[in-house]
Amino acid sequence: MLRIAVPNKGMLSQPSWNMLAEAGYKLRTNPRQLVVEDHDNDIELFYLRPLDIAVYVGRGTVDVGITGRDLLLNSGTAAVEHLKLGFGASTFRFASPEGSDIKTLEGINAKRVASSYDKLVGDYLKERGISAEIIHLDGAVESSVHLGVADLIADVVSTGTTMRNAGLRIFADPILHSEGILIRSPRVRVDDERMIKFSRRLQGVLTAHHYVLMDYDIPTEKVQEAVDITPGFESPTVSHLHDRQWSAVRVMVPKETVNTLMDRLYDVGARAIIVTALQASRM
Ligand SMILES: Nc1ncnc2c1ncn2[C@@H]1O[C@H](COP(=O)(O)OP(=O)(O)OP(=O)(O)O)[C@@H](O)[C@H]1O
Numbered sequence: 415m416l417r418i419a420v421p422n423k424g425m426l427s428q429p430s431w432n433m434l435a436e437a438g439y440k441l442r443t444n445p446r447q448l449v450v451e452d453h454d455n456d457i458e459l460f461y462l463r464p465l466d467i468a469v470y471v472g473r474g475t476v477d478v479g480i481t482g483r484d485l486l487l488n489s490g491t492a493a494v495e496h497l498k499l500g501f502g503a504s505t506f507r508f509a510s511p512e513g514s515d516i517k518t519l520e521g522i523n524a525k526r527v528a529s530s531y532d533k534l535v536g537d538y539l540k541e542r543g544i545s546a547e548i549i550h551l552d553g554a555v556e557s558s559v560h561l562g563v564a565d566l567i568a569d570v571v572s573t574g575t576t577m578r579n580a581g582l583r584i585f586a587d588p589i590l591h592s593e594g595i596l597i598r599s600p601r602v603r604v605d606d607e608r609m610i611k612f613s614r615r616l617q618g619v620l621t622a623h624h625y626v627l628m629d630y631d632i633p634t635e636k637v638q639e640a641v642d643i644t645p646g647f648e649s650p651t652v653s654h655l656h657d658r659q660w661s662a663v664r665v666m667v668p669k670e671t672v673n674t675l676m677d678r679l680y681d682v683g684a685r686a687i688i689v690t691a692l693q694a695s696r697m
């Protein structure tokens with residue numbers, strides 16, 4: 415059985431559970447359940463703290479896990495990033511109090527930086543020759559400056575609301591762009607059959623989220639122009655309508671391009687353009 419670690423709480427948990435459910439895996443039925451055996455799909459799910467998942471996967475006691483890129487890098491373990499999962503996007507930023515003179519990386523020298531991600535921040539500063547004291551806090555890091563234990567912070571930023579509400583101003587380049595990722599134990603080969611099947615199912619969910627199905631009618635002499643606009647993956651399906659002057663095209667297109675494509679197709683003569691959401695896929 416493939417042993418899979420999944421977040422038991424936090425920002426990444428619900429999107430992870432949704433993705434596994436869409437991929438057809440059995441989830442836990444109550445929040446106190448820590449392990450689920452899904453014999454039909456030959457997997458075992460372990461519900462763990464996001465912070466710890468990279469440790470279990472890095473040591474190989476669990477084959478794969480879903481966590482954040484920032485947590486993986488901060489863990490310093492041997493776990494390897496295997497697949498981007500399309501959710502939980504965030505950046506990791508430095509921020510100092512409004513009006514503070516700490517506005518550049520160099521300004522961090524000899525200062526106290528509060529963060530929950532000590533290794534990530536420490537390595538980043540060391541690589542850039544910046545010497546600062548890292549103050550470890552488990553959460554609500556943005557309160558640390560106001561309460562006088564730090565001069566600035568380094569934390570996860572999504573909308574920036576938390577930083578603004580705490581009177582903090584982001585400065586310098588992002589330390590990292592993070593997102594939900596599938597990580598793999600170094601003991602699990604990329605060509606491991608169980609790994610291939612699991613990755614293919616998650617990829618199928620990602621494709622179903624990212625693409626839609628488009629059908630349209632087009633005058634037969636315009637088919638090539640239309641297919642150049644919607645080339646699809648291998649190639650679109652083209653069939654004749656009863657009236658041979660017209661053809662029907664079925665093709666997968668990226669969700670975010672739908673309206674632009676419909677405008678362009680209409681301009682070259684396409685009609686009855688319809689878009690259908692994808693339930694599942696294997697590409
Ligand atoms: N506001 C957010 N937007 C996007 N991702 C976030 C956000 N906050 C935390 N994350 C991501 O969630 C992961 C941290 O998970 P963790 O459960 O430890 O903290 P959490 O999600 O903030 O949950 P909690 O606050 O309950 O501890 C990291 O990968 C981090 O990038």
Ligand SMILES: O=P(O)(O)OC[C@H]1O[C@H](OP(=O)(O)OP(=O)(O)O)[C@H](O)[C@@H]1O
Nearest residue numbers: 553554555570571572573574575576577
């Ligand atoms: O940029 P924003 O959209 O405001 O989101 C970023 C905030 O979200 C998370 O906090 P969370 O609520 O998880 O509390 P925590 O800091 O205790 O983890 C993270 O730690 C940041 O503080």
Ligand SMILES: [Mg+2]
Nearest residue numbers: 424425553554
């Ligand atoms: Mg949090």
